[in-house]
Amino acid sequence: MEQGTLPDVSVVVVNYRGxxxxxxxxxxxxxxxxxxxxxxxxxxxxxxxxxxxxxxxRAAAPRAEVVEAPDNLGFAGGCNLGVxxxxxxxxxFLNNDARPHxxxxxxxxxxxxxEPTVGAVASKVLDWDGREVDFVDGGLTWFGMGYKRHAGTPxxxxxxxxxxxxxxxxxxxxARTAVFRELGGxxxxxxxxxxxxxxxxxxxLRGWRVRYAPTSLTFHKHHASMSSVDTSRELYLLERNxxxxxxxxxxxxxxxxxxxxxxxxxxxxxxxxxxxxxxxLEITRRPDDPADDRAPVPVPRxxxxxxxxxxxxxxxxxxxxxxxxxxxxxxxVSDADLVPLMRKAMEPAYPLPRYLAAHDVLVEVFGLQExxxxxxxxxVITGDAISDRMAGPAIRAWNMADVLSGEHDVRLVTVNPxxxxxxxxxxxxxxxxxxxxxxxEWADVVVLQGHVLEFLPELKKPTSTKVVVCxxxxxxxxxxxxxxxxxxxxxxxxxxxxxxxxxxxxxxxGDFFLCASERQRHFxxxxxxxxxxxxxxxxxxxxxxxxxxxxxxxxxxxxPPQRTGPGLRSTLGLDSSDKVLLWAGGVYSWFDPLTLxxxxxRLRTRRSDVRLVFLGMKHPNPEVPDMDIAGQTRAxxxxxxxxxxxxxxxxxxxxxxxxxxxxxxxxxxxxxxYEHVETTFAFRTRVLDYLWAGLPIVTTDGDSxxxxxxxxxxxxxVPAEDPDALAxxxxxxLYDADFAAGCVERIAVVRERFTWENVLAxxxxxxxxxxxAADRLPGSSFMVAxxxxxxxxxxxxxxxxxxxxxxxxxxxxxxxxxxxxxLKKLRGRG
Numbered sequence: 001m002e003q004g005t006l007p008d009v010s011v012v013v014v015n016y017r018g019x020x021x022x023x024x025x026x027x028x029x030x031x032x033x034x035x036x037x038x039x040x041x042x043x044x045x046x047x048x049x050x051x052x053x054x055x056x057x058r059a060a061a062p063r064a065e066v067v068e069a070p071d072n073l074g075f076a077g078g079c080n081l082g083v084x085x086x087x088x089x090x091x092x093f094l095n096n097d098a099r100p101h102x103x104x105x106x107x108x109x110x111x112x113x114x115e116p117t118v119g120a121v122a123s124k125v126l127d128w129d130g131r132e133v134d135f136v137d138g139g140l141t142w143f144g145m146g147y148k149r150h151a152g153t154p155x156x157x158x159x160x161x162x163x164x165x166x167x168x169x170x171x172x173x174x175a176r177t178a179v180f181r182e183l184g185g186x187x188x189x190x191x192x193x194x195x196x197x198x199x200x201x202x203x204x205l206r207g208w209r210v211r212y213a214p215t216s217l218t219f220h221k222h223h224a225s226m227s228s229v230d231t232s233r234e235l236y237l238l239e240r241n242x243x244x245x246x247x248x249x250x251x252x253x254x255x256x257x258x259x260x261x262x263x264x265x266x267x268x269x270x271x272x273x274x275x276x277x278x279x280x281l282e283i284t285r286r287p288d289d290p291a292d293d294r295a296p297v298p299v300p301r302x303x304x305x306x307x308x309x310x311x312x313x314x315x316x317x318x319x320x321x322x323x324x325x326x327x328x329x330x331x332x333v334s335d336a337d338l339v340p341l342m343r344k345a346m347e348p349a350y351p352l353p354r355y356l357a358a359h360d361v362l363v364e365v366f367g368l369q370e371x372x373x374x375x376x377x378x379x380v381i382t383g384d385a386i387s388d389r390m391a392g393p394a395i396r397a398w399n400m401a402d403v404l405s406g407e408h409d410v411r412l413v414t415v416n417p418x419x420x421x422x423x424x425x426x427x428x429x430x431x432x433x434x435x436x437x438x439x440x441e442w443a444d445v446v447v448l449q450g451h452v453l454e455f456l457p458e459l460k461k462p463t464s465t466k467v468v469v470c471x472x473x474x475x476x477x478x479x480x481x482x483x484x485x486x487x488x489x490x491x492x493x494x495x496x497x498x499x500x501x502x503x504x505x506x507x508x509x510g511d512f513f514l515c516a517s518e519r520q521r522h523f524x525x526x527x528x529x530x531x532x533x534x535x536x537x538x539x540x541x542x543x544x545x546x547x548x549x550x551x552x553x554x555x556x557x558x559x560p561p562q563r564t565g566p567g568l569r570s571t572l573g574l575d576s577s578d579k580v581l582l583w584a585g586g587v588y589s590w591f592d593p594l595t596l597x598x599x600x601x602r603l604r605t606r607r608s609d610v611r612l613v614f615l616g617m618k619h620p621n622p623e624v625p626d627m628d629i630a631g632q633t634r635a636x637x638x639x640x641x642x643x644x645x646x647x648x649x650x651x652x653x654x655x656x657x658x659x660x661x662x663x664x665x666x667x668x669x670x671x672x673x674y675e676h677v678e679t680t681f682a683f684r685t686r687v688l689d690y691l692w693a694g695l696p697i698v699t700t701d702g703d704s705x706x707x708x709x710x711x712x713x714x715x716x717x718v719p720a721e722d723p724d725a726l727a728x729x730x731x732x733x734l735y736d737a738d739f740a741a742g743c744v745e746r747i748a749v750v751r752e753r754f755t756w757e758n759v760l761a762x763x764x765x766x767x768x769x770x771x772x773a774a775d776r777l778p779g780s781s782f783m784v785a786x787x788x789x790x791x792x793x794x795x796x797x798x799x800x801x802x803x804x805x806x807x808x809x810x811x812x813x814x815x816x817x818x819x820x821x822x823l824k825k826l827r828g829r830g
Contacts, residue, residue, distance in 0.1 A: 010086035014078035019053040026061040028099040074191030095171035101217035108174035119208030120175035122168025139343035143262040144246030146197030157559025161757035166341035167200025172218040194241040207332040232301035239309030268358035274303025345372040375409040379443035385418035388655040470510035516683035517704040555756035561660030582666035585686035599726035616653035663693035675720040696733040696743035
């Protein structure tokens with residue numbers, strides 16, 4: 001972003017007896033932050049520390065503007081005081097025990113400029129060493145307690161995709177100054193804790209978005225200012241402020257159910273936390289000595305925190321009622337609209353047995369499931385093997401489950417005998433086909449692929465009430481045209497009819513469909529239209545038909561690959577100076593590895609260090625047999641004397657979570673195929689791994705990725721079955737350093753479009769509000785039907801038909817048609 005387009009930013013840092021941390025923070029802002037000094041205002045609010053902090057900070061950071069508060073205003077009041085003197089159109093809040101990444105502000109400002117409906121940017125926050133998560137997403141319970149999702153877990157790169165959130169953490173938040181002021185800033189009654197939750201909640205209610213930006217990064221020591229304060233005081237603030245936030249922000253209907261349950265839950269949380277015997281004052285438990293009956297009862301401070309929080313919530317109610325009136329009058333968004341941003345509203349939060357029992361009782365008695373709904377249950381079913389060695393269908397199903405599990409209760413189920421899944425945040429089950437109906441019964445939404453629907457005859461019926469998403473990214477019938485070439489003509493015909501029937505059953509049943517590309521979308525629209533699914537009603541409501549059929553390409557991780565172990569060079573004994581061309585994936589009938597081998601044979605005459613590596617020759621799914629093309633490939637490589645010198649085969653399959661080590665050892669990626677209809681509508685998922693690893697790409701023309709490579713200049717596109725053109729293309733990407741560097745630079749931009757969270761956005765959006773397809777709703781009928789013909793109109797119609805039939809074929813044609821009409825009447829269809 002050019003300096004002329006950067007806005008003035010005011011950074012507010014609040015200090016309370018933490019001068020050492022604050023000075024460290026200010027020095028990082030001055031020395032490390034990549035933002036023009038003349039556009040940066042740093043404001044430090046000293047919250048009446050009384051220990052000389054203000055003077056020390058002035059001396060250590062003379063460019064900072066130090067504002068001394070008359071009293072300790074807390075984090076909320078201190079921030080607001082700082083904003084009063086802010087000159088920037090953007091205001092940023094940074095904890096005094098935090099430090100920014102150099103791009104922290106630039107990245108946040110970029111989001112605010114690019115997305116005008118974003119009112120605030122929630123920065124990604126890691127611990128001080130950058131190893132563990134502090135903030136990457138926020139959740140809100142029905143009883144008003146906000147929490148940091150994934151806090152304390154290792155930062156493995158799974159939270160590096162931007163998303164909308166309900167709130168950001170006040171330790172690193174960047175907002176439009178005008179919006180912050182319009183909202184009245186942080187609620188100073190909160191003092192500290194949940195003031196950031198409340199601000200984000202109110203911002204969302206008014207129609208502004210809060211956007212999590214992982215590239216806007218900071219590092220936080222976390223509550224360094226609270227290290228000497230007893231936990232009970234923190235608990236008091238958390239309990240009181242949660243009640244205040246929900247009271248202000250929930251609608252009337254929601255509050256009527258939530259508030260009494262939340263108050264009761266505070267009490268139970270207090271007694272459970274303090275291990276108080278809640279039955280000790282039962283009349284039947286009086287001691288014999290009346291003096292003992294009047295003796296004081298000790299109450300632990302952690303329990304007292306809850307009782308006093310309710311007391312002070314009541315004390316605040318008159319002023320909170322005024323705030324509530326203002327917030328409800330200004331809101332533009334419903335509670336239901338924000339439930340997805342709450343993530344898991346029914347999360348009980350505290351693992352205390354007596355508390356959990358009370359939570360469940362209150363949820364049931366007050367009907368809170370009806371208000372927030374239990375987490376939507378999504379079942380993802382695949383027929384592919386799930387293990388550390390996964391092929392395309394399983395990888396896709398896995399990532400669907402992963403993305404959806406952030407908002408829903410998700411199960412990933414396979415009917416494949418091989419199920420040895422890696423560690424996951426969602427349950428992964430191997431289920432026999434006969435047991436699938438029980439899994440479907442559990443689910444609200446079923447996402448399936450391949451032949452799975454054939455194992456669920458009840459789900460296929462028009463009377464089924466389940467919402468079904470069909471993942472049709474793989475046109476199996478077109479694939480089969482190539483795959484079955486070794487079978488007899490009769491068997492090929494039978495297999496093709498069977499697979500086409502499987503596909504037609506999915507297209508007839510699904511409520512929502514996912515395909516992999518725009519080309520596929522055109523193809524599947526033809527299928528759906530032929531089956532009668534593209535109705536006038538659907539078209540009039542959605543001329544794009546994307547509410548029924550959406551594009552969701554194969555995806556890739558949000559974080560670039562990082563080496564975790566040995567790669568192909570050490571495994572295969574290749575020299576570090578060798579030029580490695582990678583075939584990332586299996587060798588199947590619809591690919592053309594033979595032309596590639598001839599091209600390498602030609603290229604080695606002028607480039608002795610060229611090396612071609614086949615990543616995997618054995619499919620990880622034990623139910624997928626070896627294809628004849630694999631044997632042909634080995635045989636040709638041997639005949640050309642390439643094996644072990646210029647061509648290397650990995651005869652197994654590289655584990656999914658280790659593939660980056662092989663990719664990082666390559667210099668370019670290649671995929672070659674024949675020119676046929678399967679190619680036209682295929683989506684070569686291996687090319688995404690090339691994008692992920694930043695490898696220049698050589699691909700045969702004819703599929704959607706060839707269009708992408710050509711359009712975005714990510715490599716070279718060659719004609720099918722042309723070894724000379726292919727050899728020249730390999731030479732260019734491997735040995736033309738400037739060309740390869742340009743490809744790598746452009747790939748870095750393009751690959752952001754293909755992160756799993758981005759490509760699965762249509763599925764995530766559908767699952768937030770799943771509905772049966774309009775033509776599957778019971779009782780559907782035409783709003784405007786044809787008017788029945790009168791007697792005269794019927795006579796005129798019949799006379800016209802008689803003339804038409806006589807003209808077409810004479811008396812014989814007339815007799816045949818008349819006989820058909822009579823039979824139709826007799827059968828009750830006329």
